[in-house]
Amino acid sequence: MLSEFRLPALGADMDEGTVVQWNVAPGDAVTRGQVVVVVETDKGAIDVEIFEDGVVREIVVAPGTKVPVGTVLARLETQAPSTAPTLAPAPVGTGPGEGPGVSPVLVPESGVERAGERASAARPRISPAARVRARELGVDVGSLAGSGPGGAITIEDVQKAGPAPRPSRDKAGEGARESAGAGERAGGMREAIAAAMSRSKREIPHYYLSLSTDVTAAVEWLAARNASVPVTERLLFAALLIKAVALSCVDFKGFSGFYREGRYEESPLVHVGVAVAIRGGGLVAPAIMDTAQKPLPVLMEDFRQLVTRARAGRLRASELAAPSIILTSLGEAAVDAVFPIIQPPQVAIVGAGAVGPRPWVVDGRVEPRQVIALSLAADHRVTDGRLGAQFLARIAERVAAPDRL
C-alpha cells in the first residue's frame, strides 16, 4: 500500500520547517528509524526519521521549500497495513500541525537509531550559524571537511574556505556575544518559545513547590568518583539530577506524561528532556530516551552527546518530540531557585538552582553544607500539591544518595 510521510510536529512550538536535504531517492528501501530528511527549523537542523519500513516512491517536497507541519514530504510503498509501531504520542501543536494529519513521531529503539546514524554520517554536519555564514560567503558546505565535534563544520571552517576577510579585532570585541546567524536563529526560536509558553500560561493551572536539600554527600561522592576515573568518564552533577527525576517518575504517576483533549495519559517510558541553553539566545529541551533504565555512565554520555548536538544544530525529530517531563537547571547562572513553566502537552517540569555552601542546621547546630534548591511546576488538572511535594521530596532523597542512582 502507499503511505504518506509527513513533516512531524516537534513539540508544541514548531509549526513549519524548511527541507534542506534528502538522504534518500525514489526507489530506495528505508527502514523504520532511518534519518531520511534534514529539516531546518527554529531549533536548528533536525534529522527526521521515517516511522515505517518501505520503499520510497516519490519525493514530494524539494530542498529549499518551507512547509507547515503535517505536509506530505514523500510517499512510500509499504508492506501490509502498518502494524502499530512503538510510537511516542504525537505532540499536539498549536499551528496547522494539530489534528489527525500529523505523522506519528518515532521513538527509536537502540538498534534502529544506529541505522539512522549511518545514514546521516555520509553528509556534512554543520551548525546553523556556520550554515548561515556559508550562505553569506557563498561557500559550498559539501566541499568542506569539518573540524568540530563529530566532524561538524564550524564557522572557522567556513571562513577559511570563504573569500571574505575576517572581521577586524576592534569590531570583534564589540560583538563578542554575537555570532553569524545566531541572531536569525534566536529570533525564530524566540517566537517559538513565546508561543509555547503563552499557551502554557493560558491553559495550564500551574502550582509551584520548592525544596532545599543538603547534597554534601553527593557532591563529595561525585568529586571522589571523578578523581578516580579518566576524564572521559567524569560525571556532571546534572547527570545525578536527571537520573533522580527519572526514577522518581517511576515511583509517582502524574508527572511524566501528556495532557491532551481534556485527558491525562502517563508516558509508558520516562523520557527526561533536558533544557539546553543555546548561545546567542533561546533554548531547546531534547530528551534522553528511556532515562530511568540507563546506568549513570550511559546516561552521562547520552547527555553529553545531546548537548553537543543541540548546540551544533543536529537533533533528531524523535528527541524533540519525546520528552515526558523536563529538567531545567539554572545552577550555572548562580540563581538560588527556578520557577519554571510547563511545556505543553507535558504536565510537569523540575527546576534546579545552583549547588553551593549555605548555612544548614545539622543536629541542632548551624554548619556550612552543600545545598541545592529543587523546584517543581506541575499541572493542577492532573496532580495536587500534596502528591507534588512527595514527588519532589523523592527526587531530593535520590540525589542525596547517588550511589543508588
Place this chain on the structure above:
Amino acid sequence: MKREELAAKLLSLVTGIAPDVDPATVIPGINFRDQFDFDSMDTLNFAIELHREFGVEVPEAEYSRLASLDKCVAYLSDKVR
C-alpha cells in the same frame, strides 16, 4: 610548542566545542563563561579535548585554571611539549 602556536591550537579546540562561536571574536583575557556562556558541560568537553590532543589530564579541582584563553596558555605551556 610556541606560545602563539599553543594559543591558536587551544582556540580551535574551544571553537570546536562551541561551533557557534566566531574565533575572531574571542578575547584572550576574558573568561569563556563571561564571553559566551561556557558552562560545565563545555568545560568537561574542553578537558576531554585537552586529553585527546595533548595527553594532559586536568583534574576537576583545577578547572578554574582553564577559564580563559590566557589562563589556559599559562597553565598548559609547561605541560605541553
